[in-house]
Amino acid sequence: MFVVRHRTFFFWVTGLLLVASVAALILIPPRLSIEFTGGTLVEVAYTGERPPHEELVARVDALDLGEPSVRETGSQGVTVRSHTLSPEEHTALLGALSNGGADPLTELRFNSIGPSLGRELTTKALYAIGAVFLAIMLYIAFAFRKVSRPVPAWGYGVTSVAMLAIDIIVPAGFFAVYAYFTGAQVDTLFVIALLALMGYCINDVIVIFDRVREHLKANEERNIKESFEETVGKSITETLGRSINTSLTVALALLAIILVGSESTRVFALVMLVGVIVGTLSSIVRSAPLLIPIAAWAQKREAAKKQ
Amino acid sequence: MRYLPALTVLAIAGLLTWFVISTSGPETKFPIKLGLDLAGGTELIYKADTSNIVSDKQGALNSLRDVIENRVNLFGVAEPRVELEQSSAVAGEVEDRLLLELPGVTDTQAAIAAIGETPVLEFKLASFGAAPVTTGTTTSINLEQVYTDTGLTGRYLKSSELQFGPASAGGVANQPIIVLNFNEEGAALFEKITTENVGKPLAILLDGEVISSPTIQEPITGGVATITGQFTPTEARDLVRNLNFGALPVPIELAGSNTVGPTLGIDAYEAGLLATVIGFALVALFMVLWYRLPGLVAVIALVIYMLITIALIKVVPITLTASGIAALILSIGMAVDANVLIFERMKEELRLGKAPRDAVHIGFGRAWPAIRDGHLTMLISSGILFWMGTSIVQGFALVFGLGVIASLITAVMITRVFLVAILPEEASPLWRTLLGTGFGHKPKNT
Secondary structure, rough: HHHHHHHHHHHHHHHHHHHHHHHHHHOOOOOOOOHHHHHEEEOOOOOOOOOOHHHHHHHOOOOOOOOEEEEEEOOOOOEEEEEEOOOHHHHHHHHHHOOOOOEEEEEEEEEOOHHHHHHHHHHHHHHHHHHHHHHHHHHHHHOOOOOOOOOOHHHHHHHHHHHHHHHHHHHHHHHHHHHHHHHOOOOOHHHHHHHHHHHHHHHHHHHHHHHHHHHHHHHHHHHHOOHHHHHHHHHHHHHHHHHHHHHHHHHHHHHHHHHHHHHHHHHHHHHHHHHHHHHHHHHHHOOOOHEEEEHHHHHHHHHHOOO | HHHHHHHHHHHHHHHHHHHHHHOOOOOOOOOEEEOHHOOEEEEEEEEEEOOOOOHHHHHHHHHHHHHHHHHHHOOOOOOOOOEEEEOOOHHOOOOEEEEEEOOOOOHHHHHHHHHOOOOOOOEEEEEEEOOOOEEEOOEEEEOOOOEEEEEEHHHHEEEEEEEEEEEHHHOOOOOOOOEEEEOHHHHHHHHHHHOOOEEEOOEEEOOOOEEEEEOOOHHHHOEEEEOOOOOHHHHHHHHHHHHHHHHOOEEEEEEEEEEEHHHHHHHHHHHHHHHHHHHHHHHHHHHHHHHHHHHHHHHHHHHHHHHHHHHHHHHHOOOHHHHHHHHHHHHHHHHHHHHHHHHHHHHHHHHHHHHHHHHHHHHHHHHHHHHHHHHHHHHHHHHHHHOOHHHHHHHHHHHHHHHHHHHHHHHHHHEEEEEEEOOOOOOOOOHHHHOOOOOOOOOOOO
16 A cells, blocks of 8 residues: 555655644744733724824833733724733723724723633643543553554554644644744634644544454454555555545535634634644554554564563 | 334424424523623633631632622623632642623623622721820820731621611710621620620721721620711611622632623624534535435434534533534534445445445444544543633533534434435445445446
8 A cells, every 4th residue: 555655755754744843833932822821911993993003002012011912903903912901001001092082992802811820721731631642542542452463452542642742733833833924822722722633633543543453353353364564554545535535524614614703713723624634644644654663563572572 | 114213313303403493582491502702791700818718618608609699690790600610620729719700791890890899897806006095085096006817707797787876875866887797606706706805996897997996895695796987877878788798708809801892792603603504514515415315314414413412502501602613613524524434334335245225234333433432532532621621611622522422323323224214225326326426427436
C-alpha cells in the first residue's frame, strides 16, 4: 500500500509540519485572553461615526488602565482590553470612548475577570487536556486488550496519543500564525476546540486500528500468514473512503459556522477545521505506520525472550 | 414483519415532531432556554470571604445565598440563578464563590450596586484607650477605641423590625427603635456576651462603621436586642430593610462579571440558527449525492437525530449558549460518521455478492466495534470538558455529549431499521445503482 511503502516520506512531511507548528508557537505565541490572565473587556458600538483609531487610543491611554489594547470590530464596534476595571474606571472608560457623550455609543459587552478566576481556568484547562490524553490512552489500551500480537495493546494506546499530540499541536501552530495577523487571542473556545478535536480525531485512528484488529483476528482464525505491514496497508486502504467522507461532512458543518455562524464561534470553527483536516491526513499517513516499528520492536523482544 | 420496527420509528418521529412544534410558541412549558450570551444579561461572580467563619461554613454560605436571592428578587429579575460554587480542587487555593445570573439585566453597575452592596453587621465590644472624661454635663469618649470581635454578626440575625418607643421608655416619645431578633445560636451568644460584659459598651457596626454603641445594662436573654441610635424614621426604616435583606453573613467581593447587551445576543443567536440550517443542508446534500438511497435514509435519521436533540434540550432543560449551538452543528457532521462507517462496510459486502439485506446486517455488525469505541472516547472528552466548568464550556460539553448519545441511538437503531424495511431480498441492477456510491450516473463499484 502506497502510504505504508512511503512511510518514511510521510514521517518527514508530518514531522516538518509539527516542527513548523512548534516553532510558530514558540516564536509568535498567541496572547492569552482575559479569561486566563484576568482583566476587563469592553465592547461598544458607535451609533454615529466611529472616531479614528489614533484618537481612540489617545483617549484610552489618558486613563492609565495598564497597557490597554484598542481594536476595531466590524464597522461600528471597538473592543478595549485592559486590567480588571473598578466600576469608576469602567465609567471613566465609557466616558472617554464617547468623549463625554459627543460620540454616542452603546455598550455591547462588559466582561471582567479577577485574577484568581483566570488562574483557576488556566490550571483546569491544562488538567483537562492531560486528562483527555490519559483517558483516551487507557481506553484504547483497554479496547484493544485482546489484540496483543504483534503489537502489544499499550502500543495502540501510545500510538493514538502520539497522534493526538500532532492533532492538536498543528492546529495550535496554525492558530499562532492566524493570531499573529489578526490579533486573535487564546480563549476558552480555543481550548474547547482542542479538546473536541482530540475526541474527534481519535475516531479516525480507532477506525483504522479496528480494521487492523479485525484482520489480525481473521488471519489467526484462518491461519493466513500475512506480514504485519501488509495487514496495516490493507486496513488503511479499506478505511480510506470512510475517513475522507466523514471528515468532509464535519468540515461542511464547520464551514457553515465559519461562513454564517456567530462571531464568537468563528475562530473555534476555524481551528477545528484545520484540526479535522490535519487529523484525517495524519491518521491515514501516520497512525498505522507508527504501529509497524512498535510491532517490529515487540517481535524482537519476544524472540529474545524465547532464547 | 420487517416493516413494523420502521413504522414504530416513524410514529415516534411523528410524536417528537409534534412535541417540538407544539412547544415552540412563546407560552410553553418547554421553551429553549437561552444562555446569557444569547439572551443578553449579566453574570456576576463573587468571592465569599469565609476566613472568619470557624464553624458551620456551609450554613453561613447557604444563608448568604438566601440573602442575595432576596436582594435579586427585590431588584426584579425574571428567572435569576443564584448558586454557590467552590473553586476546583486543582486550583490550589480553595475559594467559595457565589454565582449570579441575571437574564435581561444589561446595566452592570446598577446590578452590582443593588446586589453587591454588602452591609455587614457586626457586634463588637468597645474598650477605650483611656477612661471617659467627664467635663460638666458632657462625656467625651477617647477617640482611640479598640474594638474586639465578639463573634456575633449578621449571620445570627433572624429578622429585624422597626418600632417606635413610648415616652416612658426613658427616651423621647416616638423615637425609632430597631429591634433585632437573633436566631437560637445568636441568642445564646448574645446572652453570653451581655452576661460577661455588663457595664461595657457594645458597638454595633454596619460595614465597619459604628452606628450605635449602647452600654450593656444587664444580661439580655431571649435573643432580642434593640438599637436606639439617633435615627430619623427614614434612616431607621432603610436600615431595617437592609438588615432584613442585606445583612450578609459573609463578606463578599466581586471576582468577575460578564454582561452581554441584548443586540449582541440576538445577533449571535440568529447567526447560530442560520449556521445550523446551512450546516445541516450541506451535510444532507453530500450524503444524498454520494450515498444515494442509503444516504437519503441517513438524512432521515439525521432529522430524527435533530428532533431528539432539540426535545432533550427542551425537556432536561439545557441552557443553550453560542458554544452549545456550535456543538450542535459540529455533532451534525459527526452524527453521520456512524452511518458512513456502516454504508462503507455494507458496500464491501455487496461487492462480495451478498444480498442487500444480508449486507445491511453484516455491515452493521462489522462497523459496530469502531462506532462504539469512537463514541465512547468522544463521551470521555465531553465529560472532561464538562468538569472544566464555566458556562461556555459546560454549554458546549452538554450539547456535544447529548449529540454523541443521540447519534449512537439514531445510527444503530434508526438507519438499520429503515434499511431493512426498504431493501429487497435480491438486488436488481436498479437497486445496485441506488446502493452504489459516487456522484456519477453509473455505480462505481459494481
